[in-house]
Amino acid sequence: MTHAASPIRVCDAQDLRNGGPGVKLPATDSAGHSTVFFIRYQDRVYGYLNRCAHVGVELDWENSFFTRAGDRIMCARHGATYLPDTGVCDGGPCRNGRLTPLKVQERDGTVYWLPEGKIQPAASQG
Numbered sequence: 012m013t014h015a016a017s018p019i020r021v022c023d024a025q026d027l028r029n030g031g032p033g034v035k036l037p038a039t040d041s042a043g044h045s046t047v048f049f050i051r052y053q054d055r056v057y058g059y060l061n062r063c064a065h066v067g068v069e070l071d072w073e074n075s076f077f078t079r080a081g082d083r084i085m086c087a088r089h090g091a092t093y094l095p096d097t098g099v100c101d102g103g104p105c106r107n108g109r110l111t112p113l114k115v116q117e118r119d120g121t122v123y124w125l126p127e128g129k130i131q132p133a134a135s136q137g
């Protein structure tokens with residue numbers, strides 16, 4: 012068997028709606044403690060490290076990640092916008108930056124995070 016990281020359960024699939032609130036989990040990476048977040052956009056689930064490409068703070072305000080129109084991720088701090096399916100910034104002070112994507116999986120009505128590299132869960136999930 013290969014040494015694959017075990018999937019982390021994020022939430023029920025139905026907890027994530029297109030353009031709706033995200034789900035956050037505690038995480039660590041080489042820069043210390045942070046969070047990761049998971050959203051649904053055009054029926055697919057995406058996950059990113061919750062760190063703006065501008066000055067490195069968390070993006071959301073109370074789990075709200077989307078613009079009102081639901082077509083961009085928007086940083087609550089200075090309004091940088093990111094494409095939800097790639098994490099590439101397309102407006103605001105982070106131009107040419109991008110969010111760090113995570114590997115996610117949706118199966119049997121559940122969303123999973125498959126941690127890899129230096130971004131790892133900070134606490135075990137109950």
Ligand code: FES
Binds near residue numbers: 090
């Ligand atoms: S910290 Fe996100 S736009 Fe400035």
